Amino acid sequence: MADEASAHEDAPNKPVQQKRELVKEILRKRAQQNASVVKPGKRVIDESAHKFALDPAVQALRAQHEALARHGLQNPYFLVNESIARGVTTIKGREFINFANYNYLGLSGEATVSQAAKDAIDQYGTSVSASRIASGERPVQAKLERALAEMMDVEDCIVFVSGHATNVTTIGHLFGHSDVIFHDELAHNSAIQGALLSGAKRIPFPHNDWRTLDRLLGDFRGDHHKALIFVEGVYSMDGDVPELPRFVELRNKHRAFLMIDEAHSLGVLGERGYGIREHFGLKGSDADLWMGTLSKTLASCGGYVAAGREVVEYLKYSAPGFLYSVGISPPNAAASLAALEIMQDEPQRVTTLRARSKLFLDLARQKKLDTGHSGGTAVIPVIVGDSMMSIALSNALLARGINVQPVLYPAVSEKASRLRFFVTSAHTEEQIHQTVAAVAGELARLRGNA
Ligand SMILES: Cc1ncc(COP(=O)(O)O)c(C=O)c1O
Structure with a gap:
């Protein structure tokens, strides 16, 4: 910093x-x-x-x-939520408009989802208490994997207990010293950690720049055995979307594997919320590893890789983060399965989320706030440009009943310090109008322009 x-x-x-x-x-x-x-x-x-x-x-x-x-500033982190955190949350007995949770479709806290988790606890308990290879299966785990595989138009799926660990263990296990990993320079920490663990040569490419990636693949791919291209469906800091069809072409042209992290695109992109594949009308077979998390749209905790039958089987029998870690707990699996079913039955949630995100971005642009690369998805940054002012802005908004977190160096560069808003389908238009007006007003005040 x-x-x-x-x-x-x-x-x-x-x-x-x-x-x-x-x-x-x-x-x-x-x-x-x-x-x-x-x-x-x-x-x-x-x-x-x-x-x-x-x-x-x-x-x-x-x-x-x-x-x-x-400096008289309050630490903005680890605030204690006393209620379900959707469009609003309760902190120290006060209700806040909430932009600090990725509960994109408002499904965490939805009665049907909570009930599914409770029923799973009653039937199977709170934990499976060992790796699935040892403790055996619970039907709800396989049901979830099947539903995810079907949604992603691929043969099979493996669910891990953490989204972060999913990337670390999958990339770390499938690639090795003789391989090369090309990743977007803004790739999530979990992918970078996986690449480091693998021992493969790691080559970051400029954000979303498939032309430069094409050149890099031309220069370096031939020196290595396997090559992985890693991109995200929606980038977590800026909320922008890569031109995935171009990356698919590069994958085919250079005989590379393509992995897509859908942490922030599942539930957000596509008419039904099926993610970036639906958004661009691609087939499941256009990529090799469709990764996602259960912690955001799917209201639970865990991660998955939807892929071909053989690689899923291989991961289930050998990926350290699966083999040597406990299986997903029944309530977590049941909650995600129920959330997925609601997402599929109620596409209007996705439509509402898109409308609310667009409203936020349009209003922010009207107020001349710097929203960076934001692509109108549910993640919308307001770039402030220095850490202390970002924290001061977050504090000021909290005082006005709005909960939003600053993102600072090293997560982004100092001059890209920002507040990051996660819009959900549970936000009302009024809450968004109120928030953008408050952000613009407080930022002008802090900069001495009010
Ligand atoms: C792009 C991306 N991938 C992976 C993860 C890790 O997911 P989880 O928080 O479910 O472990 C995150 C978390 O925010 C993320 O943003």
Whole structure:
């Protein structure tokens, strides 16, 4: 955070400079205090190498929190929700318009979904208590996998207990040292972690730039055994959509595998919410690994890979994050299955979400807010340009009854610091009008333009 701040040194960013100085000063003082060392044998081992509290990274985080407090700002993270979080949520007994949850179709908290989870608990308990290969199957797990595979127009599907772990273990397991992974430069951390774990050569390409990817594939693909192209259906920081058909062409032209992360496109893109495949009218066979999470539209917790029969079988028998981890719990699987059925039965939720997202984006543009690459999906950034002001804006909106989180470096660059709004089908038009007006007003006030 501190290094990146140097990119913005104009007057409105003064708080960032002050904070950088403060963080440096705190770290300098602590370094002096921690100068003592212990000497087992010949090597000198610094205190910070065996006490986490003295680790520079841990200290830097603490220093940032202290700097926040000194600027009179409230830590915007880990707010305690006391109710179901959809279009509104309750924090400290007060109701807020809520933009901090990816409950895109409002299905977490829907009575039918909750009931399905409760019924599954009554029938199977709260946990399967071991890996599925050991503890055996529960019908609801296979039903969910079948429903996901059918939706994605592929032969089979495997469900993992976490969306993040799905990418890490799938990419980490299917690719290795002799392979190459091309990923969008804005790819989610889970894909990067998977690529690092795999040991494959990792080549990021400029955001959504399939032409450059074509050149990179031409230059490097031939030096490697397998090649993976990794893209997302909707990018999680900006809410924009890649030109997937172009990536499919590259996959075919260069004999690569194509993996698409649908964390933010399932329930959002396509008439029925089936995601980016439906949006572009593609076939299941146009990609190799259709990945998604259960935690967003599907109201639960977990991730999946919908794909061909052979690769799913291989993952079920050998992917470490599946083989050596517990199977998805019955209530989680049942909740996602029920949510998927509602999504399929009530496409009007998807239509409403699209209308609300468009309204938000149109209003924000009218107010000249910087919405970055936003493609009118349910993720809409408002780029502020520095961390402290993003936090101050989040604080100010909270005081006005609106809950939205800032996204700061290192998740984005300092000058791309932002508030990120997750629109849901449960938001009313009035809530969106109220929110955009409040954001524009508070931002102008903080920048001294009000
Ligand atoms: C693009 C993307 N992939 C994967 C994940 C991980 O999913 P989960 O939070 O369900 O573990 C996220 C989480 O936000 C995400 O945004």
